[in-house]
Amino acid sequence: MAEKKIVSIEDRIPKLKESRRKKSNRRLIMYLSFFFLLIAIIIYLQSSLSEIKSVEIKGNDHVDRDTILSLSGLTPGEDNYWKVDRKALAKKIEQHEEISAVQVDKHFPSTVEMKIEEYQRVGYVEREGSYYPILETGKELTDQKLKNPHGDAPLLLGFERQSYLEEMTRELQQLPSSVTQLISEVQWTPSDKNPYKIHLYMNDGFEVEASIRNFSQNMRSYPSIIAQLEPGQRGIIHIDVGAYFEEYPQQEKEGEESDEANR
Structure with a gap:
């Protein structure tokens, strides 16, 4: 009959300590990564990187671009890309008597696109x-x-x-x-x-x-x-x-x- 190998408590303690140390390190790395990611997001949102760089307007034949841009209230280079509410923006432009519908899309990182449908x-x-x-x-x-x-x-x-x-x-x-x-x-x-x-x-x-x-x-x-x-x-x-x-x-x-x- 084979003899069972007996591991003493003295041999197990170093391995337990090493396992706990590795877990603690992983947890610390995770917290630090989350912290630096949060800092990066805050810096991005507060910097010019999050501003709208361009506004693309398509489908307008009779209503000129400047009129549509004025109705939208958007100012490229100033307004924040992430603060653009697509539905609210479409409703603003649809107030024009010649415009029947507007579809607003956001293209990361800094472009807002508006597709215009005019009344015939x-x-x-x-x-x-x-x-x-x-x-x-x-x-x-x-x-x-x-x-x-x-x-x-x-x-x-x-x-x-x-x-x-x-x-x-x-x-x-x-x-x-x-x-x-x-x-x-x-x-x-x-x-x-x-x-x-x-x-x-x-x-x-x-x-x-x-x-x-x-x-x-x-x-x-x-x-x-x-x-x-x-x-x-x-x-x-x-x-x-x-x-x-x-x-x-x-x-x-x-x-x-x-x-x-x-x-």
Whole structure:
């Protein structure tokens, strides 16, 4: 029978002491590391290293960068990167009447990015030789007087009654952008029988006679109507209760072809 090895208490005490010493050293290193990390964080937060170095603004077409930066209240080189509240910042910028939504992202170590979504412009109303944008919300930007409107929305001409203009705006809001982009001008041409009558000039060379009422619904058929016409045909497309094509008289058609050839 094998004899059991007996370890005396005198032999075990040095090993216990060594184990306790190692544990104490590890604990001390951990505390010191945490202390120096805390000091480093405090120094970083109090130094220029934690300041916003750049603000990137994307997606804005009509609202300029300086306006957005002013609304945000951010000052690169002064404001602390870690103190930026993304939701609160977005709400500040969304107060602008032309901005529908803002997404704010923070990119370590010092960049704030803002992605802007603007309300679509559905038209430019003409008043005394100047043009004013109208947003998809129906808001007319009376403080933005333009001599030459942008080509991103149709011109709205002759709308002397505000109620008809507002109704026309609502109809344009509901029209697919693919069709809206084909419209160059919308003229209000009321008659005794139909005060809602309008005349459109299209970017593809056609004209359209329609009514403001149910315009967004009726105008959806425009692409399919012109697709059925023969190449070179030009005229007026009547879209109201029904839809039909009225070709220009031959003399008028020849005059237009001559004008195009001389250009």
